[in-house]
Amino acid sequence: MKNLLTTQDELSAGKTTLQEIVEQYIESIDSNNSSVNAIVSLDKEDALEQAGRIQEKIKEGSAGKLAGSVVAVKDLICEKGKKTTCSSNILRNFESVYNATVIDKLAAEDALFLGRANMDEFAMGSSTENSIHGPARNPHNTDHVTGGSSGGSAAAVAAGMSSMSLGSDTGGSIRQPASYCGVVGLKPTYGRVSRYGLVAYASSFDCIGPFTNSVMDAALMLEQLAGSDPMDQSTADEPVEEYSKALENTEKLTIGVPDEYFGDGLDSEVRSVVEDHLKSLEAEGHSLVPINLPHTEYAIATYYILATAEASSNLARYDGIRYGHRADFDQVEEELKKEQIALEKRLEVATGKEHEELLESIAKADSPLIRLYKNSRTEGFGTEVKRRILLGTYVLSAGYYDAYFGKAQRVRRLIKQDFQEAFEKVDVIVSPTAPTTAFKLGENQDDPVQMYLNDIYTISANLSGICGISVPAGTHSNGLPVGIQFMADSFKEQNILRAGRAVELLHG
Template sequence: MTITETREKVLSGELKLRELVEQYRKEIETHNSEINAYVATDFEGALARADEVQKKVDNGAAGKLAGVVMGIKDVISERGKKLTCASKILENFESVYDATVIERLREEDAIFIGRLNMDEFAMGSTNEYSNFGPVKNPQNTDKVPGGSSGGSAAAVASGMAMTTLGSDTGGSIRQPASYCGVVGLKPTYGRVSRYGLVAFASSFDCIGPLANSVEDTARILDVIAGFDERDNTSSHREKDDYVGAVQNPDKNIKIGVPEEFFGEGLDEEIKKGIEEVLDKLEADGAELVPIHLPHTKYGISTYYILATAEASSNLARYDGIRYGHRADKDEMRDELKKEEQALKEAFEQAKGEEKIELQEKLSKLDSPLIRLYKKSRTEGFGTEVKRRIMLGTYVLSAGYYDAYYGKAQKVRRLIQNDYKEAFKKVDVIVSPTAPTTAFDLGSKMDDPVQMYLNDVYTITANLAGICGISVPAGTHSNGLPYGIQFMGDSFQETKVLNAARLVELQS
């Protein structure tokens, strides 16, 4: 059921909130052992919360989201709940405050039932890079669900949550939405507060909803959007009537069709399916406008320079000293002493240049504090996070900053300008959400570049700071769903919701 249908049943007394939570509890207990979407659940807390909200319902004071049972991606703070980011380095960390989005959802009587699996620190496109193990796609458990919000998408697709929150840095809401056959919305940067969102790349990260319908994403956005004084990147711009845009969609829209997004690398069946969707929209009154986005070919390179640079900076705080995983100090000291002793013994027996080399190694031996940092971070971070920290540190290093980071910032502006020019002619821009359907688990673990290329159609929206939505467009002959993406200009969420609803009405 949609949020509207559920809320009507709750308000009429046909459905009690405790019964609703028990239904989701049953689904989670039945399916999560296989799907692995939840890393933690709080059934007792959800039931207690259901009783609180039920009293408000009975007294005629229910909020907009009374009856909504949600899962939260494990990168968003909930007071008193573990906030691990699916990483060993934060495996025992407990949040001491609520994110702004959590506060706003709770004020409208949403019920939170658990924490959702993800790629570690939101770094990945497959949800295989998690300290809790990979999430599996509910449509086919041999396939990836997409990432990094794979747990958020899988929970909705498998009926283990009515709606969920994810985060999108380069497509991490929209791409798993496509792979799992649900709706995923990335708002404009600054539309939704990032206060309480653990940073991956601060100038890219956005919180957004995943759901089974476009209207449900609009209802969640209506609650979480708006200015927040605790986030200095939050926009003062007033939010729009998102639900109205879905309930009364305008068929006479201008849709930009960029040739750059329908060329080499796109699965032919997906291309044909999206063209059929666009033909139907055109027949109903939409105008298809050919456009060019010439700098999008640099999107992947630009993103992985800038995002890894920001990740390198943001993850420097995890040092094993103030909080998070800390290596065993005694073990570390013993290791350091053995290393020092071995060098000293070799030095005593060495002669000539070898003695000079060993003396230099001894002088450069880590201090206990530096070794503790290294060992804690080595043990705490996973493969993909280490890869991105190293890439980011490299592009920010002396001698390479201007050649890589500085140049990438200039290309980012060119990509933004491409979109600005395009939106002077059209209401929304269409593309596939991903070049293929979900692929086999483990098939791209040894080739990270191929994994990165799965975000080719979603990344530029984050570079430009604009909004985007993925809505199911069809089912491939392999039995897996695929999505169509609509991107809108900054703070034009109503337009992408409108377009997505028109697609939804075709099914």
């Protein structure tokens, strides 16, 4: 796959045109998307119109820094006039009336937006199987998953359907599918990239970031995505580094190797691939330092308490009234009428305690509006989203808040403290991105806990708010990609980019 700078050189030299490049990606989508299912919405006319407009700017010498890039967008990032379904029935027909900040930023530098990418419903999943559009499939073996929740974004880049893509990462949803699909995926520091226009899952975790075929392209894309935004008060007023220039830095890195990330549950071949890379990096002059992250064992439990609590709160807005899927109101009234008649018939013959209970049931019966809410949400949300809403509502409920949510917040602070202490000694921390390669479709659908454990190495970065990157590290004997992950302290994206580039150089 060509990187952006090579493409830009060819465009400037007149060796190709952006229209030709876009037509090649459209042809790839037409040929491969039926088996991969990475792209859920494609407007060919709009893409070619964008290409013509940007090509004119290339000829004039006034094109932006991302001219030549062709970007797929995860289907929870708003683009004006385009459907933003979040792969959910509740938003199946929702059309955004504004652009996310990241869309405006990339458009200002002449990135071209090609299509909308498949995902797990509301970004809740690790396989992109929880989607109204059907599961995305791994381009390396379509019997296997892409990872999730940004699986469509990863697969689009891996399958040659776009040169770059946008995803979101709440607990590993960029890095894990990047590993499974064999591409570069970068999760920025929390607050580094604006979340305005990102449909929220867990607001203190969500991050938008890029998928690319090279570390340099990730750096170029991040340079444009990063920065404070008055529309998102969680963004930090930190200077934006020239990340592409940071890749020219030849200073050697100090790499922390945590014992906790190389223990039980890690596939032996994945371990060997990562350890072989560490030996090679050490031979190149980089330093390996053993470290400990003692609260790692609590990361999964902490994340699935806090993230589901935030999901319960964020998804309360989908009530079927203001926007989104609404149940049939006539059907609701008919349903309530039948229930009322049935209760009254039972009441006629009931005595004693049963009579009292029926009277209480009639008094507490749903109003038409409450039943409309219930039916709209029942019909609109899928199984995994309902599971997380229920979990989140439970941990926030009276009597359980302190025992679960409050305790998890305190553990989150301890996990962050582990990383802060580690980064006093090292530039980056290394780990496998995922404990295995991509698993088979359907393999973990009936085992939520096993599904959640696929994010064991990525979740801590979201709990801590730090940055991370997954870079292709090789191929397993099963033919599927293996990724290596680097994490760095907040706003030290240049360090993970340099580490990722060092791995790329090992592969020539």
